[in-house]
Amino acid sequence: MRAFFVFLAASLGVGCAASYAEAPPTTALERARQARLQQEQRLTAQAGQDAAGLGVRSGVEPPVAQLDVPLAEAEFDVATTLAVESAPSRREQRRAARRASAASGSAPPPAPPPSAEDQLAARTDGDVRLAQNDGSTRTATDAVDTSGPLLVYTAVLGLAAYRVQDKIDRVEAIAQERGGFLASRSMERIVIRVPAAQFEAALGEVQELGDVVTRQVDVQDVGEEFRDTETRIRTLERMHERLTELLAAADEIQAALAVEQQLERITLQLESLKGRLRFLSDQVAYSTISVRFAERAPQTEPSFELPFPWLRQLGLDSLMRL
Amino acid sequence: MRALLLFTLLGACAPSFTLPLPERFVALEDQDRNEPPYRLRATTPDGVVLSVRTLDNDVDGSPAFGTEAVTRRVRDQLGYVLLAEEELTAASGQPGTLLRFGRDLEGHGYRYLLALFVTKDTLYLVEAGGRDEAYAAQEEALEAAIRSFRL
Numbered sequence: 001m002r003a004f005f006v007f008l009a010a011s012l013g014v015g016c017a018a019s020y021a022e023a024p025p026t027t028a029l030e031r032a033r034q035a036r037l038q039q040e041q042r043l044t045a046q047a048g049q050d051a052a053g054l055g056v057r058s059g060v061e062p063p064v065a066q067l068d069v070p071l072a073e074a075e076f077d078v079a080t081t082l083a084v085e086s087a088p089s090r091r092e093q094r095r096a097a098r099r100a101s102a103a104s105g106s107a108p109p110p111a112p113p114p115s116a117e118d119q120l121a122a123r124t125d126g127d128v129r130l131a132q133n134d135g136s137t138r139t140a141t142d143a144v145d146t147s148g149p150l151l152v153y154t155a156v157l158g159l160a161a162y163r164v165q166d167k168i169d170r171v172e173a174i175a176q177e178r179g180g181f182l183a184s185r186s187m188e189r190i191v192i193r194v195p196a197a198q199f200e201a202a203l204g205e206v207q208e209l210g211d212v213v214t215r216q217v218d219v220q221d222v223g224e225e226f227r228d229t230e231t232r233i234r235t236l237e238r239m240h241e242r243l244t245e246l247l248a249a250a251d252e253i254q255a256a257l258a259v260e261q262q263l264e265r266i267t268l269q270l271e272s273l274k275g276r277l278r279f280l281s282d283q284v285a286y287s288t289i290s291v292r293f294a295e296r297a298p299q300t301e302p303s304f305e306l307p308f309p310w311l312r313q314l315g316l317d318s319l320m321r322l
Numbered sequence: 323m324r325a326l327l328l329f330t331l332l333g334a335c336a337p338s339f340t341l342p343l344p345e346r347f348v349a350l351e352d353q354d355r356n357e358p359p360y361r362l363r364a365t366t367p368d369g370v371v372l373s374v375r376t377l378d379n380d381v382d383g384s385p386a387f388g389t390e391a392v393t394r395r396v397r398d399q400l401g402y403v404l405l406a407e408e409e410l411t412a413a414s415g416q417p418g419t420l421l422r423f424g425r426d427l428e429g430h431g432y433r434y435l436l437a438l439f440v441t442k443d444t445l446y447l448v449e450a451g452g453r454d455e456a457y458a459a460q461e462e463a464l465e466a467a468i469r470s471f472r473l
Contacts, residue, residue, distance in 0.1 A: 162403040162424030163431045163454070211403040310358050310377050311395045315402070316425070316434050316451045319371050322350060322363070 150223040150280070153199045153287035159210035164188060164293045167209045171291055174205050180286060191290045199287035206291055213294075226280050233273050240266050336361070337376045337444045340472040344463035347372055370452035370460045372467070377445040385440040389419045392438060392447075396423055402434060412439055414472040418446075420465075433457040437468045446473055 159167070168190050172182050178201065180194030194202040203217070243263050250256035339361070343349060346366045353360035353373075362374040389407075397404045402423040410420045418439040425432045431454035439446040448471060450464045451457065457464075 160397075160401070160403040162405070162426055164426060211397065211405070306391055306395075308391065310375070310447075311391060313356060313358065313375075314392060314396055314436070314447075314449075315400045316427075316432055318356065319373055319434070319449050319451050320369065322365060322371070 148223065149221045150226050150284045151196070152220045152222055152280075152283040153196055154218045154220070155199075155203050155287070155289045156214070156216045157203075157206060157212060157289070157291045158214035159207075159291060159293050160213050162210060167293060168291075170209055171206055171289075174202055175289075178202050183288070188294060189290070189292045191288065193286040193288055196285060196287045199289070202287075203289055206289060210293065222280050222284065226277065226284075229273050229277050229280070233270060233277065236266050236270050236273070240270065337446075337473065339374060339376070339446065341372075341374060341448070342467050342470045344372070344460065344467050346460070366452075366456065366460060368452070368456040370450070370456050370464075372450045372464060373448070375447040375449075377447065379440060379443055379445045385417065385419065385438070388438055388440050388445055389421070392436060393421060396421070396434070396436070401425065410437065410469060412473055413470045416441060416473060420468070430454065433461075435464065435468075437471070439471070439473055441473065444473070446471075 164187075168185065168188075171190050171192060172185065175182055175192035175194055178194045178198040180192055180198065180202070183191040183193050185191070192202075207215070240263065243259050243266065247256060247259045247263065250259060341362060343364055347364040347370075348366075349362060349364040353363040358375050358377055360373045361376055363371065364373070365371045393404060393407070396402045402425045405422040405424050406420075407422075408420045410418050412418055416439050418437055421436045421438070423434040423436070425434065432451065433454060434451040435449065437446075437448040439448075448468050450460075450468070452460070
């Protein structure tokens with residue numbers, strides 16, 4: 001059985017599995033502690049700082065020093081936990097904090113304002129609306145036909161400046177009126193996201209706000225990447241299930257560690273791929289319009305000049321110099 | 323709008339025109355220092371200025387040519403924002419073009435209005451401009467005056 005696990009780990013690319021197999025039991029235990037500590041650190045880091053700010057634990061087991069259960073049993077628990085769930089998301093941690101507060105009868109601490117990441121997650125977790133080319137929508141979590149093109153629309157506009165702050169306010173309002181949202185804003189630049197079905201209309205409205213100096217519109221089909229990512233996720237999930245079963249049957253620390261490392265690697269890959277899928281879904285569902293307001297740079301290079309001196313007398317400088 | 327008609331004549335061959343001067347505007351004298359000279363320049367106390375210049379159409383340029391030349395100069399070289407371009411007709415029947423520009427200068431918004439009428443011999447430039455707030459108070463009267471322009 002042990003040889004089987006070692007062989008399995010080696011076949012999955014774990015180079016250190018062999019050294020674990022050869023190491024004396026005490027070294028293996030130390031490494032087991034170390035591996036477990038690293039897992040805890042990763043989980044804690046992945047959980048973010050919000051949970052800590054709310055005064056709740058990140059959902060991991062107590063530190064190794066406080067363990068009073070046999071290490072082999074503890075390792076098995078951690079590995080099993082890793083196998084069946086990924087690190088809790090920030091929202092899950094907030095919910096847990098609220099539940100904990102409600103259970104203790106104390107008032108919940110004030111929730112911090114949602115970060116941009118959280119806002120994005122709120123739009124992508126579980127109910128991503130994918131705008132289709134025909135204007136209809138569907139959700140990313142549905143069993144939908146993704147065989148067609150999945151288009152990501154992006155526009156970058158440069159508008160000449162006139163009452164810039166008013167115009168930036170208006171761009172933000174356009175995003176909200178069309179079911180979108182503000183992505184970022186500065187003194188002279190604003191980025192909005194609008195539902196893909198509203199992209200063209202919103203772009204037209206934004207262009208009406210000023211004098212278009214530069215305009216770039218890109219359309220990218222991410223259908224192939226989307227489908228490829230879905231396939232990889234399914235494959236890794238099957239592999240994850242098999243390793244979980246093997247881990248449950250493991251009766252030696254070295255073998256369990258080898259499988260566990262593979263599980264950890266696959267879990268991280270799965271999270272990464274799922275994140276990518278959420279990102280793609282979001283990009284398809286919401287188009288991006290970036291607008292920069294700026295004065296035209298004075299022409300410094302030699303330029304064509306019509307031989308009419310009166311043209312050079314146009315403008316407010318001449319008109320208002322009384 | 324005050325029904326004050328300004329008749330301008332500069333020399334025997336200068337084209338004549340009439341423009342009803344809006345209320346609060348005062349016509350300024352000695353406006354021929356510029357080249358080409360202003361045939362009329364008037365201002366409000368808060369700095370909204372209205373002016374008329376006439377130029378020889380010695381290259382027989384079409385109205386479209388003149389409009390594009392003006393637009394390119396003001397928009398592309400002076401950096402103004404072209405807010406709108408409209409067709410308009412003078413009270414005397416000649417077709418023209420109305421160009422609306424805007425610009426931010428040192429934190430303030432400014433408006434610049436330019437009407438262009440092109441005849442076989444003459445190019446008429448009617449300009450108006452000022453800071454946003456002051457201009458907005460005069461905008462309606464200014465446009466009415468320009469639409470009452472007779473050449």
